[in-house]
Amino acid sequence: MSDYRSWGHFPDAPHRHVEPLTWRNAIPDLRQLPGPVLPFGLGRSYGDSCLNEDGTLLDVTGLDRFIALDEARRLLRCEAGVTLEQVLALIVPRGYFLPVTPGTKYVTVGGAIANDVHGKNHHVAGTFGCHVTQFELLRSDGERLRCSPVENNDLFRATIGGLGLTGLITWAEFSLIPIRNAMIEMERIRFDNLDEFFELSARSNDSWDYSVAWLDMQIGGKQLGRGVFMRGNHAKGDLGLEPSGDPFLSVPVNLPELLLNPLTMRLFNTGYYYAQLRRRVQKVVHYEPFFYPLDAIGDWNRAYGKAGFLQYQFVLPRSDDHRVIRQLIERIVESHHGFINVFKEFGDIPSPGMLSFPRPGVTLALDFPNRGRKTLALLDELDAQVRGAGGVIYPAKDARMSAADFQRGYPQWREFSRYVDPHFSSSFWRRVTPPGQRSSVQAFERSSAQA
Amino acid sequence: MKHILIIGATSAIVHATAIRFAETGAQLYLVARNEAKLRANADDLRVRGASRVEVDRLDVNELAAHGPLLERAWAALGEVDVVLVGHGTLPDQPRSEQDIDYALAEFQTNATSTIALLARLANRLEAQQFGTLAVISSVAGDRGRKSNYLYGAAKSAVTTYLAGLRGRLHRAGVRVITIKPGLVDSPMTAHLDKGPLFSSADKAGALCYDAILKGKETVYVPSYWRLIMTLIKLMPETIFKRLNLSA
Numbered sequence: 150m151s152d153y154r155s156w157g158h159f160p161d162a163p164h165r166h167v168e169p170l171t172w173r174n175a176i177p178d179l180r181q182l183p184g185p186v187l188p189f190g191l192g193r194s195y196g197d198s199c200l201n202e203d204g205t206l207l208d209v210t211g212l213d214r215f216i217a218l219d220e221a222r223r224l225l226r227c228e229a230g231v232t233l234e235q236v237l238a239l240i241v242p243r244g245y246f247l248p249v250t251p252g253t254k255y256v257t258v259g260g261a262i263a264n265d266v267h268g269k270n271h272h273v274a275g276t277f278g279c280h281v282t283q284f285e286l287l288r289s290d291g292e293r294l295r296c297s298p299v300e301n302n303d304l305f306r307a308t309i310g311g312l313g314l315t316g317l318i319t320w321a322e323f324s325l326i327p328i329r330n331a332m333i334e335m336e337r338i339r340f341d342n343l344d345e346f347f348e349l350s351a352r353s354n355d356s357w358d359y360s361v362a363w364l365d366m367q368i369g370g371k372q373l374g375r376g377v378f379m380r381g382n383h384a385k386g387d388l389g390l391e392p393s394g395d396p397f398l399s400v401p402v403n404l405p406e407l408l409l410n411p412l413t414m415r416l417f418n419t420g421y422y423y424a425q426l427r428r429r430v431q432k433v434v435h436y437e438p439f440f441y442p443l444d445a446i447g448d449w450n451r452a453y454g455k456a457g458f459l460q461y462q463f464v465l466p467r468s469d470d471h472r473v474i475r476q477l478i479e480r481i482v483e484s485h486h487g488f489i490n491v492f493k494e495f496g497d498i499p500s501p502g503m504l505s506f507p508r509p510g511v512t513l514a515l516d517f518p519n520r521g522r523k524t525l526a527l528l529d530e531l532d533a534q535v536r537g538a539g540g541v542i543y544p545a546k547d548a549r550m551s552a553a554d555f556q557r558g559y560p561q562w563r564e565f566s567r568y569v570d571p572h573f574s575s576s577f578w579r580r581v582t583p584p585g586q587r588s589s590v591q592a593f594e595r596s597s598a599q600a
Numbered sequence: 601m602k603h604i605l606i607i608g609a610t611s612a613i614v615h616a617t618a619i620r621f622a623e624t625g626a627q628l629y630l631v632a633r634n635e636a637k638l639r640a641n642a643d644d645l646r647v648r649g650a651s652r653v654e655v656d657r658l659d660v661n662e663l664a665a666h667g668p669l670l671e672r673a674w675a676a677l678g679e680v681d682v683v684l685v686g687h688g689t690l691p692d693q694p695r696s697e698q699d700i701d702y703a704l705a706e707f708q709t710n711a712t713s714t715i716a717l718l719a720r721l722a723n724r725l726e727a728q729q730f731g732t733l734a735v736i737s738s739v740a741g742d743r744g745r746k747s748n749y750l751y752g753a754a755k756s757a758v759t760t761y762l763a764g765l766r767g768r769l770h771r772a773g774v775r776v777i778t779i780k781p782g783l784v785d786s787p788m789t790a791h792l793d794k795g796p797l798f799s800s801a802d803k804a805g806a807l808c809y810d811a812i813l814k815g816k817e818t819v820y821v822p823s824y825w826r827l828i829m830t831l832i833k834l835m836p837e838t839i840f841k842r843l844n845l846s847a
């Protein structure tokens with residue numbers, strides 16, 4: 150079962166059983182499988198939201214068929230294990246693109262819904278869940294429910310961002326956007342400090358569909374929060390509709406932990422900042438390097454070695470003085486921990502998802518090599534500041550937030566737990582909810598005690 | 601290659617091959633036992649670009665149904681450029697050693713039914729004077745191994761039958777392609793532990809499509825199985841009989 154790990158390789162959770170699913174209309178009785186069950190796609194969640202220690206994982210990658218492409222209404226319907234890579238290979242040559250895409254195409258449609266993923270166009274398009282028109286949810290009692298804004302709306306809202314806990318999504322339908330070609334007109338702009346970032350971000354909101362920034366995590370003081378701002382639009386004109394290929398490089402084994410040390414981190418950061426000599430660069434690039442730079446390197450998570458890494462992503466509500474985000478960056482700079490990071494301002498478009506993570510404010514996602522207690526202590530410190538500012542942490546990336554922080558950040562969790570399927574659970578869900586109120590697991594334990 | 605008849609269309613390798621035909625806009629006639637599964641695959645192939653997809657239900661072990669089925673398929677497609685035959689099961693070897701009825705039923709599914717179909721298909725293709733007949737056999741047919749010799753014997757029968765058929769149909773301008781997949785990660789092998797020799801069904805399908813396009817005669821999928829099977833066939837029986845080769 151060692152293939153079934155999360156992307157951060159932390160924590161490691163032994164599963165009792167993995168059930169491969171192949172046909173959406175011939176799913177075995179989920180109540181007969183050992184322990185509570187949890188759907189598992191490509192395992193790109195970083196922490197334990199895609200793990201189910203001692204339970205069963207439903208491997209949905211065999212549910213990989215398309216069902217219908219309605220070009221007039223620009224709707225694609227497919228099974229839940231279809232990956233965004235497969236979707237792009239189908240739709241790009243026909244002149245369509247994903248309405249929202251995360252930073253990797255190696256996620257399933259079911260996973261994109263369950264984590265209500267967001268992308269560089271959150272300020273104009275919201276989350277992936279905003280573009281889902283309907284899906285079928287299979288509950289463990291065998292009932293199949295069609296969920297949409299007008300049918301079973303409560304389960305529709307619970308399942309979007311519902312971390313796979315409300316049942317198995319067998320198929321889903323979502324909208325596409327038209328494109329003229331596969332290229333992105335982009336600009337990369339170096340900025341000298343945090344204030345410049347917010348200025349750039351505000352000025353880009355209206356005229357740029359995609360925007361994101363990278364921060365130099367090695368420099369404080371006056372240059373704190375300097376980095377590179379990237380913005381783009383789908384290009385116009387007839388430039389071809391070639392989708393992308395397979396990764397051309399890959400990390401074949403776990404690299405030694407020593408490789409990512411404070412010195413190399415410093416080199417990476419400073420090097421990346423100055424890689425661009427001119428302040429502003431304009432280019433037309435294929436969507437692939439624009440959206441999925443890390444997909445070019447297969448299994449890049451192995452660069453963090455055997456101990457793996459923790460990803461940390463939070464969103465802070467908007468504030469005029471940016472005091473807390475500044476303090477958080479300062480603390481991370483002091484720790485000499487991070488290199489890969491993504492910084493963006495979320496927009497106002499609300500998601501239908503009950504437990505959805507994105508909300509108006511500024512979000513920062515970072516990788517931290519797992520250096521054991523030291524790393525965990527640092528993250529606890531960051532938690533305190535996020536908490537103080539009324540921010541929340543992204544479950545899809547989390548392996549260690551406290552139950553209290555989850556419940557405070559997502560007060561809807563009580564309402565949500567009413568929709569959790571009694572035979573579904575995850576390591577994450579058991580970690581962040583009290584046993585007494587974890588309605589599903591409680592019911593599960595009751596039913597297995599009777600059995 | 602615009603008109604494709606596919607028997608065993610719900611097999612993972614076969615479907616992965618069918619996807620490549622669909623992407624070129626071909627017309628497909630899909631045959632399998634389970635109608636719901638057939639429809640799921642048909643929808644997939646339509647979305648991927650097939651200009652037309654028809655489905656037809658057949659249990660290959662109902663030999664009397666073969667003739668009418670081929671009649672319908674030819675009527676629907678008009679002419680047939682490619683026939684891909686890929687139905688099959690992976691019998692439970694230990695059970696087949698105790699339950700003889702089970703063993704014979706499995707042999708029928710994997711060998712007799714295939715031969716019955718091939719006989720009818722050969723006559724039609726011979727009359728048509730063109731076309732490609734591609735059949736999924738297996739490396740397991742190259743040498744009997746104690747872990748799956750019932751399956752191996754069935755595939756061996758199919759491989760030998762095809763070798764003869766190739767000679768016969770050659771004169772009529774009909775190609776016969778024997779496809780021998782090695783270990784493929786598919787629902788048929790879901791219960792086996794996967795080692796480094798396993799290929800994905802998607803990759804196997806791409807290779808099958810390639811073999812059909814190029815009109816190869818016998819193709820190992822992937823090609824390194826040719827070397828593995830050559831070595832296995834060269835091994836003296838006195839040693840081979842003592843080996844425990846899995847799968």
